[in-house]
Each structure stands twice: as structure tokens, then as C-alpha cells.
Amino acid sequence: MRHPLSLLEQRHSAPSRQLGEPGPAGDELLALLGAAIRVPDHGKLVPYRLILLQGESKRIFGERLAALSLRVNPDLPESKREKDRTRYEFAPLVVAVVAHLDPDSKVPVIEQKLSAGCVAYNLLLGAQALGYGAQWLTGWAAYDRDAAGVLGLADNEQVIGFVHIGTPQLDVPDRDRPALADVLRTWTP
Structure with missing residues (x-):
């Protein structure tokens, strides 16, 4: 019998450049x-x-981002322009998770952002549960207002991350994880 926490214990990211077809589609x-x-x-x-x-x-979005980065930095090396141009083309699906913030709410903005972050994390877990690989990336485009404009975001919206989802094309070894003892303490008064 599978351990109830095995999905969490095995969760890891698959590099976006190693994600290919198929990806989730339709009802899935x-x-x-x-x-x-x-x-x-x-x-x-x-x-x-x-x-x-x-x-x-995905290709058009990458091209528009590459044009933005070149406008900001005309001396950008061709290798970096190419990376901007192609970074969204590998995985069959990229989900831009956007925080839609209400600064006038009694709910602090940080809690609103954390809620959006939970959506991105659920996409990672859900993709893995379905047998796909996924990676949550940001990069400069997640923080740039002109890039937000390419996505049609309002002034009160910002990208939390781009979640790339697809089928891993290579086995991805897990990275070293911290020991629980290194990050855990019990508070006592």
C-alpha cells in the first residue's frame, strides 16, 4: 500500500527544457x-x-518578451535573446499564475499573494499526481510591468510564476533536501 504522503515525499521539479509532449489536455x-x-x-x-x-x-509570447528585453538592453548577447525567445516553447503547457490583488481589502496583500502561490504549488502537485513533470519559474518577465502588459494584466495584477507542465523526456534525479532537524524547532515560552 502506498504511503499517504508519498506524493509530497517524492515531489520534485522537472526542468522546463526537459518537458515535452504530451501534456494535460481536455477534461484532464x-x-x-x-x-x-x-x-x-x-x-x-x-x-x-x-x-x-x-x-x-508560447512562441509569440517568447518573441514579444525577447523584443522587450532587447529594448531595455540593446547590447543583450544573442544567447540571452535566444533564451528569452524560446524559454516557453519546451513544455506543451505553460500556466501563468497571476495574483489579482485587492489592496483595499482587510486581507493583507501578502495573504492574497500566498493564496496565488498555493495555486502554483497545487499545479506542481497535481501535474505530478497525473504522471507529468512540472517546474515553477519566474524570471524577469514575472516582475516586469511591460511583460505584464503583454499578458494583459491590470495594474493590481502580477505574475506569481509560470508553471511549465509536460512529460519529462529524461529521468530527473532529486536534489539534496534539507534535514528536517535543520529547519525545525519547537517554540517554548
Whole structure:
């Protein structure tokens, strides 16, 4: 019998450049997305949005980001321009997880961002549960307002991360993890 926590114990990221077809689609994709949004949400604000990048839209998004980075840094080496241009093309699905923030809410903005972050993490767990690999990446585009404009984000929205999902093309070894004893303490008064 499988240990109830085995999914969490085995969770690891698969590098986005090693993710290929197939990826979740159709009803399976809808089920994954529906499960991913079952997150803590203080105040029922729904402080997150999902934007799917699939097919040709991934290439176009990368091209627009490469043009933005070149405008900001005209001396950008070709290798970095190429990386910006192609970084979204490997995995068959990239989900931009967006924090939709209400700064006037009684719920602190950090809690709203954490809720959106939980959506990104649920995508990682859900993809793994379905047999896919996934990686949560940010990069400069997650923090850049012009890149946010390419995605059509409002002023009160920001990218929490780009979750790349697909089938690992290589076995990905797990990385070293901290020992629990190194990060755990019990508070006593």
C-alpha cells in the first residue's frame, strides 16, 4: 500500500527544457486546473487568475518578451535573446499564475499573494499526481510591468510564476533536501 504522503515525499521539479509532449489536455487539464484553485483564500477574494500558454501562443509570447528585453538592453548577447525567445516553447503547457490583488481589502496583500502561490504549488502537485513533470519559474518577465502588459494584466495584477507542465523526456534525479532537524524547532515560552 502506498504511503499517504508519498506524493509530497517524492515531489520534485522537472526542468522546463526537459518537458515535452504530451501534456494535460481536455477534461484532464480542466480537472487539474479545477483542483489547483482549491486553495486557502482568506476573505473569499479569489486573488488569482490563470492564463494558459499553449501551441503557437508560447512562441509569440517568447518573441514579444525577447523584443522587450532587447529594448531595455540593446547590447543583450544573442544567447540571452535566444533564451528569452524560446524559454516557453519546451513544455506543451505553460500556466501563468497571476495574483489579482485587492489592496483595499482587510486581507493583507501578502495573504492574497500566498493564496496565488498555493495555486502554483497545487499545479506542481497535481501535474505530478497525473504522471507529468512540472517546474515553477519566474524570471524577469514575472516582475516586469511591460511583460505584464503583454499578458494583459491590470495594474493590481502580477505574475506569481509560470508553471511549465509536460512529460519529462529524461529521468530527473532529486536534489539534496534539507534535514528536517535543520529547519525545525519547537517554540517554548
